[in-house]
Amino acid sequence: MNILFLSTWYPYPPDNGSKLRVYHLLRSLAARHRVTLLSLTFGTADPVVGNTILMDFCAEVQTVAQSPFECSAVARALRFFSPVPVVNRTIPAMHYQVTRALARCSYDVVIASTKGMASYTRSAPFHAIRVLEEHNSLSRQMWERYQQEKEPVQRLRCWVSWQKTRRYEASVLRRHHLVTMVSEEDRNACLLLLRNDTGHVEVVPNGVDCAHNRPGLAQPRPGRLVFNGSLTYSANYDAMRWFLAEVYPRVKAQVPGVTLTITGSTSGVDLANLALDDSVTLTGFVEDVRIPVAEASVAVAPIRQGGGTRLKILEAMALGTPVVATAKGAEGLDVVADEHLLLADDPIAFAAQVVRLLLDPPLQLRLSQQARQLVEQKYDWEEIGRTFVRLIEDTVAEHREQALQRTLRGFHD
Numbered sequence: 001m002n003i004l005f006l007s008t009w010y011p012y013p014p015d016n017g018s019k020l021r022v023y024h025l026l027r028s029l030a031a032r033h034r035v036t037l038l039s040l041t042f043g044t045a046d047p048v049v050g051n052t053i054l055m056d057f058c059a060e061v062q063t064v065a066q067s068p069f070e071c072s073a074v075a076r077a078l079r080f081f082s083p084v085p086v087v088n089r090t091i092p093a094m095h096y097q098v099t100r101a102l103a104r105c106s107y108d109v110v111i112a113s114t115k116g117m118a119s120y121t122r123s124a125p126f127h128a129i130r131v132l133e134e135h136n137s138l139s140r141q142m143w144e145r146y147q148q149e150k151e152p153v154q155r156l157r158c159w160v161s162w163q164k165t166r167r168y169e170a171s172v173l174r175r176h177h178l179v180t181m182v183s184e185e186d187r188n189a190c191l192l193l194l195r196n197d198t199g200h201v202e203v204v205p206n207g208v209d210c211a212h213n214r215p216g217l218a219q220p221r222p223g224r225l226v227f228n229g230s231l232t233y234s235a236n237y238d239a240m241r242w243f244l245a246e247v248y249p250r251v252k253a254q255v256p257g258v259t260l261t262i263t264g265s266t267s268g269v270d271l272a273n274l275a276l277d278d279s280v281t282l283t284g285f286v287e288d289v290r291i292p293v294a295e296a297s298v299a300v301a302p303i304r305q306g307g308g309t310r311l312k313i314l315e316a317m318a319l320g321t322p323v324v325a326t327a328k329g330a331e332g333l334d335v336v337a338d339e340h341l342l343l344a345d346d347p348i349a350f351a352a353q354v355v356r357l358l359l360d361p362p363l364q365l366r367l368s369q370q371a372r373q374l375v376e377q378k379y380d381w382e383e384i385g386r387t388f389v390r391l392i393e394d395t396v397a398e399h400r401e402q403a404l405q406r407t408l409r410g411f412h413d
Contacts, residue, residue, distance in 0.1 A: 012050025028385025136307030183332025215320030229263030
């Protein structure tokens with residue numbers, strides 16, 4: 001088949017969860033079909049190097065240099081009154097490139113990777129199968145934000161945003177023949193919007209490259225914690241603000257000499273609002289995040305908001321670094337507490353679990369071995385990619401059969 005893949009995130013370098021997902025799904029698709037990638041580029045995207053690498057498996061790669069997240073304050077304020085979320089607005093240059101690509105070639109499938117690309121699938125020809133490859137339910141996140149907000153004015157604003165988002169999301173879901181979500185929780189949120197129309201919403205989980213991320217890449221250092229996530233993402237920033245203020249002091253009181261490494265960009269981040277001290281290292285962007293994770297005795301994932309599933313947990317598990325997470329952090333993953341990781345939600349319990357793990361090397365070993373076995377069995381990108389491709393192929397076959405039946409009925413009539 002001929003497939004046009006539209007991506008918000010340019011997948012090279014694959015230095016965040018969204019880029020990693022796009023990179024591995026593209027590889028799986030291209031192993032069986034002809035794939036053209038059309039992507040926005042912004043931030044750390046490197047199309048000069050990346051296009052060469054991506055052309056090893058993509059038939060064609062085209063880019064539009066623009067960020068969907070950059071918008072003037074005035075435009076952002078005006079977009080609050082629009083039914084379309086600001087990050088999902090149509091970008092004229094991308095619309096032009098999509099229209100041009102569809103005019104030059106006949107595509108069997110058009111895939112929108114995240115709702116930011118969903119508006120462009122409207123241009124797909126009638127015969128093409130439209131797929132929304134989404135990472136999580138934004139309306140679910142907005143609902144949670146509304147539920148958590150206490151200040152009256154902000155709560156009203158969150159309610160308006162939630163109402164707008166759920167209506168927009170429902171309309172987008174209905175326009176696509178197949179929708180994939182990363183977790184059962186996000187799938188269920190979609191089914192609520194679709195009033196339990198289950199026919200075209202499936203789970204394609206996040207994964208990890210188990211060959212690339214393997215135990216033994218570095219010697220774990222006693223007393224070292226790691227949080228492998230960029231603080232530029234609001235859910236990560238919230239997690240570290242809470243951990244540093246409420247949890248870390250309790251850990252330090254019981255384990256003298258403990259240290260914490262936080263990986264990822266801090267560009268534009270309000271560091272003054274974080275309870276940092278000399279025991280905390282901010283690495284900034286690192287070329288190979290596997291090393292600081294592998295060097296840690298414990299990976300912490302104190303996530304309290306957001307959706308989807310956490311690649312940071314899967315990466316730590318694949319690398320053999322045991323994990324302590326909140327229930328929200330482990331949400332959507334098929335994990336068992338005290339078998340694959342430790343779970344806690346309040347500051348005292350979270351600190352106790354971190355201390356327990358730091359002081360119990362046999363427990364570290366048991367959790368790391370069982371977690372590694374889990375990711376090999378259920379979360380390796382190769383198998384997840386095959387599942388994604390199979391869903392698309394089955395959807396195409398089903399709709400072609402339906403078209404054939406309609407044609408035959410037309411002849412009989």
